[in-house]
Amino acid sequence: MIRTGRTQAALLAGKTVRAAARRLGHGGTALPGLVAERVDPDLVRALGAQLECSALITGTNGKTTTARLLASILQEAGRTVVHNRAGSNLMRGLAAALVEAAGKDGRLPQSAVGVFEVDEATLPSAAAATPPQVLVINNLLRDQLDRYGEIDAIRERWQHAIRSLPASTTVALNADDPLVATLADDVRGPVRFFGIEDELDSVDDHAAEAHWHPETGAEFVYDRIFYAHIGHWRCADDGRSRPNPEACARGIAPAAGGVAFLMEIDEASTQVGLPLAGLYNIYNALAAATAATVLGADLDSTTTALAGARAAFGRQECLSSDGHVVRILLGKNPAGLNEALRTLQGRDDALHLLVLLNDGLADGRDISWIWDTEWEALAPRVDSVVVGGRRAADMALRLEYAGFPAPRARQADIGRALDRALAGLPDDAELTVLPTYTALLDVRARLSARAGAPPIWEEA
Amino acid sequence: MARRRLRVAVLYPRVMNLYGDRGNVMALQARAAARDVDLEVDSIEIGDGWAPDETDIVLIGGGQDREQRRVQADLHARSRALQDFRDADGVILAVCGGYQLFGRSYRDNHGGVLRGAGVFDMVSIHPGPRIQRCVGNVVALWEGDTLVGFENHGGRSYLNEGTIPLAEVVVGFGNNGGDGLEGARIRNAFGTYLHGALLPKNPRFADRLLQLALQRRYGENELVPLSDAAEIRAHAETLHRSLRGRR
Ligand SMILES: [Zn+2]
Numbered sequence: 001m002i003r004t005g006r007t008q009a010a011l012l013a014g015k016t017v018r019a020a021a022r023r024l025g026h027g028g029t030a031l032p033g034l035v036a037e038r039v040d041p042d043l044v045r046a047l048g049a050q051l052e053c054s055a056l057i058t059g060t061n062g063k064t065t066t067a068r069l070l071a072s073i074l075q076e077a078g079r080t081v082v083h084n085r086a087g088s089n090l091m092r093g094l095a096a097a098l099v100e101a102a103g104k105d106g107r108l109p110q111s112a113v114g115v116f117e118v119d120e121a122t123l124p125s126a127a128a129a130t131p132p133q134v135l136v137i138n139n140l141l142r143d144q145l146d147r148y149g150e151i152d153a154i155r156e157r158w159q160h161a162i163r164s165l166p167a168s169t170t171v172a173l174n175a176d177d178p179l180v181a182t183l184a185d186d187v188r189g190p191v192r193f194f195g196i197e198d199e200l201d202s203v204d205d206h207a208a209e210a211h212w213h214p215e216t217g218a219e220f221v222y223d224r225i226f227y228a229h230i231g232h233w234r235c236a237d238d239g240r241s242r243p244n245p246e247a248c249a250r251g252i253a254p255a256a257g258g259v260a261f262l263m264e265i266d267e268a269s270t271q272v273g274l275p276l277a278g279l280y281n282i283y284n285a286l287a288a289a290t291a292a293t294v295l296g297a298d299l300d301s302t303t304t305a306l307a308g309a310r311a312a313f314g315r316q317e318c319l320s321s322d323g324h325v326v327r328i329l330l331g332k333n334p335a336g337l338n339e340a341l342r343t344l345q346g347r348d349d350a351l352h353l354l355v356l357l358n359d360g361l362a363d364g365r366d367i368s369w370i371w372d373t374e375w376e377a378l379a380p381r382v383d384s385v386v387v388g389g390r391r392a393a394d395m396a397l398r399l400e401y402a403g404f405p406a407p408r409a410r411q412a413d414i415g416r417a418l419d420r421a422l423a424g425l426p427d428d429a430e431l432t433v434l435p436t437y438t439a440l441l442d443v444r445a446r447l448s449a450r451a452g453a454p455p456i457w458e459e460a
Numbered sequence: 461m462a463r464r465r466l467r468v469a470v471l472y473p474r475v476m477n478l479y480g481d482r483g484n485v486m487a488l489q490a491r492a493a494a495r496d497v498d499l500e501v502d503s504i505e506i507g508d509g510w511a512p513d514e515t516d517i518v519l520i521g522g523g524q525d526r527e528q529r530r531v532q533a534d535l536h537a538r539s540r541a542l543q544d545f546r547d548a549d550g551v552i553l554a555v556c557g558g559y560q561l562f563g564r565s566y567r568d569n570h571g572g573v574l575r576g577a578g579v580f581d582m583v584s585i586h587p588g589p590r591i592q593r594c595v596g597n598v599v600a601l602w603e604g605d606t607l608v609g610f611e612n613h614g615g616r617s618y619l620n621e622g623t624i625p626l627a628e629v630v631v632g633f634g635n636n637g638g639d640g641l642e643g644a645r646i647r648n649a650f651g652t653y654l655h656g657a658l659l660p661k662n663p664r665f666a667d668r669l670l671q672l673a674l675q676r677r678y679g680e681n682e683l684v685p686l687s688d689a690a691e692i693r694a695h696a697e698t699l700h701r702s703l704r705g706r707r
Contacts, residue, residue: 150524211475212530359701365596366610368655371480393697397660397690401486410693 010040011047011106014099030088033096044091047098047108048130051082054114055291056130058123058158059138059180061336062284063089064312065276066138067117069288072309074113077292077301082108083115090122091129113295120154124161131165134294136172136287140179141228143333143364155179155214162186172290174283175245178220178233179210184243192294194286195245196226196279198252198261203227203342213240226279227342228335247290249282254346263302265293270303276316278343280336285309314440316343321451322422325430328444332363332437334372340434341378350383353432354421356414356439357387357395363436367391375402384408384424388417389439414442464680465498466673469510471520471558472531473503479612481521481555483657487666488517494686497674506534512541516673517551520558522655525568525586525614528557532574535561539577546579551673552649555658559643559651560584560615569614580644580651581620589614597702598632598654600642606630607642607662608698609654617653619644626652631702648672661694 014036021031036043048054057067071083084097094116102108118126120140127135137158140151162171167189174180175195184191202224210229212219218235225231234241249261249272258275259282274285289302311317314330329344331337344351359365379402386409387396396410409420421431435443470485485501492499504510523531542562546552554562563582566574569589576584593614600607607627616636619625625635626643634642634653643652650669652658659666667683674680 150526152524152526211527366479366612366655368480368483368610368657371483371486371657371660372477390701391697393690393693394661397694398483400690401483401490401660 004040004046006040007043007046008106010036010043011099011102012104013039014043014095015104018096018100030090030092030096032099033088033092033094036099037092037095044094044098044126044129047102047106048094048114050108050112051114051130052111053133053295054116054130055134055136055295056123056126056132057115057117057136057138057287057291058120059136059174060120060141060143060333062138062280062287063117063119065281065315066136066284066287067115068312069285069306069309070291071115073288073292073297073302073305074115074295076305077297079295079297080109080112081115082112084117089117089119091125094118094126094130121157124157127161127165132169134170134172134291135162135165136291137180137183138174138283138287139177139228139230139335141333141335142369143335151179152214155183158183159186163188165189170294172287172294174230174287175243176226176230176232176283177210178229178242179214181243182213182215182240192247192290193243193245194247194283194290195242196252196282196286197245197248197250200224200226200252200279202231213238216240227339230283247286247293249286252279252282263289265289265299268299270299272303273307275307275309276311277346278316278339280339281316314435314444319447319451321431321447323427324422324425326433326447327430328433328435328440328447330437330440331373331434334369337373337434341374344432345378345381347381349430351378351381351432352383352421352425352429353385353434354417354443355385355387355395355399356389356417356433356435356443357391358389358436358439358442359391360438363438367394370395370398373398375399375404379403383429386411386417386421386424388412388414388421389436392417414439415446418443418446463496463498464674464678465500466492466516466670466677467500467502467514468517468519469502469504469515471504471518471535472506472523472527473521474505475527475531476521476523476558478522478524478527478557479655480657481655484519484521484553484555484659487657487659487663488519488670491663491666491686492670495670495684497670506531510538510541512545512548512550515545515550516677517553517669518542518545519552520554520562522556522558524557525570528561528566528568528574529572532561535577536575542577542579546647546649549648549672549676551669551676552579552651553659553669554579554649554651556611556613556653556655559653560613560617562649562651563617563644564620566615579649580646581623582617582644582651583620584615584617586615594633594637594653596632597698598634598642599630599699599702600627600632600634600654601630602627602665605664606695606699607652607654607658607665608695608702609652609656609658609662611653612655613653617644626650648676656698661691661698663688663691663695
């Protein structure tokens with residue numbers, strides 16, 4: 001299978017590093033992929049060529065959850081899946097997943113399907129290395145401007161990537177995000193849209209980003225906004241509007257620990273109970289179901305897999321510590337955090353929060369965005385709050401403005417912040433943790449250590 | 461004391477609100493309310509009318525280049541009114557992209573020249589997409605105190621002779637990364653590259669804007685001090701992060 005000595009060397013190097021990392025307890029890193037890619041930059045192409053088919057999933061928010069849902073649908077349908085589940089969505093993450101799946105001879109399992117989440121900026125190189133059967137783009141939201149740059153630049157990069165895809169690639173686009181839906185103009189092959197068909201209340205979100213069509217300059221107007229700038233849109237002057245989705249959700253209702261809705265794909269429909277709350281997870285489920293259909297999975301497998309979905313790492317994930325349920329809701333950018341906060345408003349118990357704000361490179365060093373998040377509505381529901389992370393004081397000030405009770409503690413050190421948050425909880429109370437990305441890695445590792453929860457790489 | 465009222469005109473809040481600039485409005489509102497001052501906020505979008513005589517403070521936030529291009533014509537049509545407002549000692553705070561547009565001109569990342577409102581005697585030039593942006597935490601010296609915030613701008617601003625800088629850069633790039641200056645001031649008009657949001661964690665500067673507006677409208681000089689414990693902690697934390705980030 002492996003044709004060049006270099007690829008063989010890369011594979012062995014990757015496997016060796018992986019074994020060593022596992023011995024040291026760092027199973028989930030992309031280090032094996034990084035090393036293997038160094039040895040042979042062509043590794044992803046060489047190994048990926050053996051896949052029967054593959055899906056690439058990108059977008060600002062929801063990549064991890066969508067990829068995870070798609071992988072479980074395909075497994076439910078009896079397929080063998082190669083998935084970069086350990087969380088690295090750069091080329092090295094794809095390389096790590098392929099190195100892990102391949103035997104020493106470089107052979108992937110028979111008719112394996114690739115499911116890869118890719119970083120916004122990585123999409124072009126990933127698409128070039130492994131041209132997918134289906135490319136999923138879920139949303140384009142404001143995220144860490146200091147790191148990713150202006151969102152026009154990201155959208156332009158996506159356009160280039162889409163134009164160079166073969167006509168055999170289906171592109172699945174979110175009909176409700178105008179910055180994504182309008183990418184259809186650049187697709188050579190088939191397009192499938194997904195979206196929400198429901199008369200839900202409109203929200204006014206300060207994280208909204210799309211005001212005008214990026215090319216025509218026509219102003220977007222909305223009949224309904226579900227979150228950020230995602231909703232039922234049309235262009236004011238030129239008559240363009242949200243396309244009718246081939247896959248949609250209707251009749252959305254809260255259900256125990258999540259949401260229930262009717263999912264329609266083409267002529268078929270199925271009642272879905274998704275144990276993940278929030279509209280953003282409905283989009284993730286629709287995105288996964290659309291891709292699964294393209295890859296040939298049946299609707300029953302989709303329904304079953306969605307019903308059995310477990311939260312991805314830090315995305316509404318539930319752990320337990322010191323006799324308390326600890327729920328983690330990642331909030332890495334304004335749109336994501338606002339959706340997490342809306343999810344909490346749907347709950348009817350008093351809230352005990354641990355809010356963690358870091359300003360590492362992977363969080364975005366600029367924390368100004370906390371002033372675009374909508375804490376005010378949640379304030380009356382909050383019983384107690386502890387703030388932590390390197391920018392705890394900035395977050396405490398934001399929460400004071402929102403009318404929150406004075407924090408029980410404010411600790412730059414996340415371990416201490418967690419201690420204080422757990423120590424002051426009433427019996428049976430649940431702790432809700434809202435971390436930025438690096439704070440999530442930190443607090444999740446500490447919770448694992450405390451509660452004997454499985455480390456990341458096993459859990460995933 | 462009798463209840464007083466100030467009116468703030470926020471220019472293009474829907475479009476020019478990049479990264480939390482609405483925190484500035486929230487800070488003015490909260491700090492005014494604590495002094496029994498009602499702060500009324502008028503949102504001025506493209507094409508909307510504006511009554512300078514009834515306005516005490518004008519705010520404009522940041523925006524990406526495409527947003528600046530979008531509002532430029534409307535803003536330029538208001539140049540005269542804004543300059544008159546400045547000359548009548550109206551209080552102005554222009555942040556980042558809004559600051560660039562309040563200068564004489566801005567050559568943007570596509571090389572197109574946007575004519576500004578001319579509130580500040582200053583030109584801004586984007587050196588092109590290949591040149592590093594000015595990104596990071598900022599500490600600047602202002603009136604014996606520090607201003608802290610975060611900057612993220614491609615364009616470089618150059619003050620013409622006679623325009624006073626707002627502050628001197630200790631950490632960060634400031635106006636252009638070369639002359640050590642940050643922001644601009646003419647009369648009661650202030651321009652700056654600092655987000656953060658700026659006013660919540662720079663309470664003395666926020667109070668300066670309020671005090672100038674109250675003095676102009678009501679002849680009042682003094683503001684009752686506030687405790688500002690959380691504000692000062694956030695200010696100190698940003699100082700700490702900025703100074704550590706230098707290494
Ligand atoms: Zn800016």
